[in-house]
Amino acid sequence: MKFCPRCATPLIQRLDGGRDRPACPAPGCGFIHFGDFSIGVGGVVIRQNRVLLIRRGHEPGRGWWQLPGGYAEHDEPLVTAVEREILEEAGIRANVVEVLGFRHSVGGQGSIGGPSTNVYVAFRLEPDSSSEPSHDQDEITGAEFFDIDVLNAHERVQNLTKWAVGWALSGARGLQPAPRTQDPTRPPWSLFHV
Ligand SMILES: [Zn+2]
Known part of the structure; x- marks a missing residue:
């Protein structure tokens, strides 16, 4: 990243929070470039003891x-994102019940050649x-509810x-x-609790 994404001024290196960062x-x-971050979401949708899976049409x-x-999306609540993706990829309308967990991975190529997270x-x-x-037959080449035993024995399930x-x-x-009833002052937001 060489230019400021907000005002197009050439960026300089500036010490912030203990390391040099591209800054405007x-x-x-x-503007300070803190790094390359992305958030993925996935949904476990179970109906009658069968789990909804999709088959990838593209690499990887x-x-x-x-x-x-x-x-x-950068302006989208996570709950909305996972419900949207399930509808787009598998044609199933579903509502979030709980968070199962998350994976944090560091690696890959960021836009300035450094690590991404x-x-x-x-x-x-x-x-x-x-x-x-x-499903759409291009990005996704299958969408089915799988028996649990079939899923666990399948060689091509992540x-x-x-x-x-x-x-x-x-x-x-x-x-x-958390229920989205209290106003935490900034939209959009998601809180998660036990
Ligand atoms: Zn700027």
Whole structure:
């Protein structure tokens, strides 16, 4: 990153929080590039002891089955993101019930060549009883409810998916999204609690 994404001024290196960071020297701008962060979401949707999976149509992982999910937009609450992705990828309307856990991974290439960091949050959702799986045949080449035994024995199901499904079925309680009734002053927001 060479130019400020807010005002296009060439960035300089400035010490902030103990390390040099690309920063904007323009008066009144204040932009600092703290790094490359992304947030992924995935949903465990169980209906009659079967779990909803999708098959990837593109690399990486083409042909592998996994939980429906994707990246949250920068201005989108996570709960909305996972419900949207499940509908887009698998045609199923579902509502978030709880947070199962999250994975934090550091690595890959950021926009300035440094490390990037990703948080992937796994949710459990209750599906709408009337919707049936459907998919677009390009990005996604399959969407089905799997028997648990079939899923666990399947060679082309991601380990992270197996973990999340096992955790959801174990009955161990995860974190729950706080009801969005109190005003924490800044939209949009999500709080999670036990
Ligand atoms: Zn700037």
